Amino acid sequence: MSASTGLLAPWLAQQRQALLAQRGHAWLLQGPSGMGQFELGMAMVRAWLCEQPTQQGACGHCASCHSIDVHAHADLCVLMPEVDMLERGWPLSEKAQSEIDDKKRKPSKEIRVDAMRDAVEFTQRTSGRGRGKAVLVYPAEQMNAITANALLKTLEEPPGDVRFILATEAAHQLLPTIRSRCLAHTMAWPAEPEMLQWLQQQGLAAEAAQAWLRAAGGRPLDALAMAQAGKGLDVFQRLPKAVAAGDVSIFADMAPPEVVQWLQKLCHDLMCVAQGGGARYFAAQDLPPAPSAMILARWAKSLAQEARTAEHPFNAGLMTEALVAQARTVLHSKH
Numbered sequence: 001m002s003a004s005t006g007l008l009a010p011w012l013a014q015q016r017q018a019l020l021a022q023r024g025h026a027w028l029l030q031g032p033s034g035m036g037q038f039e040l041g042m043a044m045v046r047a048w049l050c051e052q053p054t055q056q057g058a059c060g061h062c063a064s065c066h067s068i069d070v071h072a073h074a075d076l077c078v079l080m081p082e083v084d085m086l087e088r089g090w091p092l093s094e095k096a097q098s099e100i101d102d103k104k105r106k107p108s109k110e111i112r113v114d115a116m117r118d119a120v121e122f123t124q125r126t127s128g129r130g131r132g133k134a135v136l137v138y139p140a141e142q143m144n145a146i147t148a149n150a151l152l153k154t155l156e157e158p159p160g161d162v163r164f165i166l167a168t169e170a171a172h173q174l175l176p177t178i179r180s181r182c183l184a185h186t187m188a189w190p191a192e193p194e195m196l197q198w199l200q201q202q203g204l205a206a207e208a209a210q211a212w213l214r215a216a217g218g219r220p221l222d223a224l225a226m227a228q229a230g231k232g233l234d235v236f237q238r239l240p241k242a243v244a245a246g247d248v249s250i251f252a253d254m255a256p257p258e259v260v261q262w263l264q265k266l267c268h269d270l271m272c273v274a275q276g277g278g279a280r281y282f283a284a285q286d287l288p289p290a291p292s293a294m295i296l297a298r299w300a301k302s303l304a305q306e307a308r309t310a311e312h313p314f315n316a317g318l319m320t321e322a323l324v325a326q327a328r329t330v331l332h333s334k335h
Helices: 010-020 037-049 063-069 082-088 094-101 113-123 145-156 192-201 206-215 220-227 233-244 256-274 293-309 316-331
Strands: 026-030 076-079 133-137 162-168 183-186
Touching (some): 037 063, 113 145, 256 316
Parallel strands (some): 026 183
């Protein structure tokens, strides 16, 4: 699924229709990752700015839709961390791009206050195409307090022809004053058959679609992204027992945050099994024997602490080795 083409999964198209029928100036799309907040936000923006909108949303072929496709619409401001802007092909400001090109700094993983101030200035201009203006902020939880406060006054007293979409995977991290000025929409979680059918329409075999959806915790867009990332499905099927054997190579080419996430999934499933429940992420036959619930609880706490520093490890390779060694010890513990 691509926001640039305006094609939406069925459950997102249904939500788009309901949201476009609402009146307001700011929406907060909230829910866990992999549910399509960014795609839904882009679909709403496309419909608002489209020159020939239909009951289903944007037409997909007018000059406005084309401008959004090539990330050059004069009445659309997309705010993301610079790393995400670059990954998705959205242009940075001339100043920001120059600083990065000149190696003065690295692309930011937060939404910078300078970008927000540019966005506020954008809202005060006259619409170029006469269909109003739109600001899309994603993921909104990547605004720090200074950036969020720079947006707050404009949300309180918005110019008449601008609409905002804040899309987030962690609404609780947003300032209460930001949340209170938006119409909140919790992303719908589609039924499993609908997700599996959609994943197969994206080119995944039925068995692979089911396995990737399980690996993603039932989140369809995360499942598709994982399937398209280039790592074979067999890696994740072998992962639990490889960790139990202390095999660090199973995490080759993975950054520490991803390693921690997979170990947390493994820990979660083993805790469920230890309590007599079913696994969520891995197939039951792929799991090693579960140690005691007390041991797993201590491991879960340790992984949560590691997750806080995994983005900035002193040495990524050593951190992964330490994480796997700890996991192996846990999985072979009896008490």
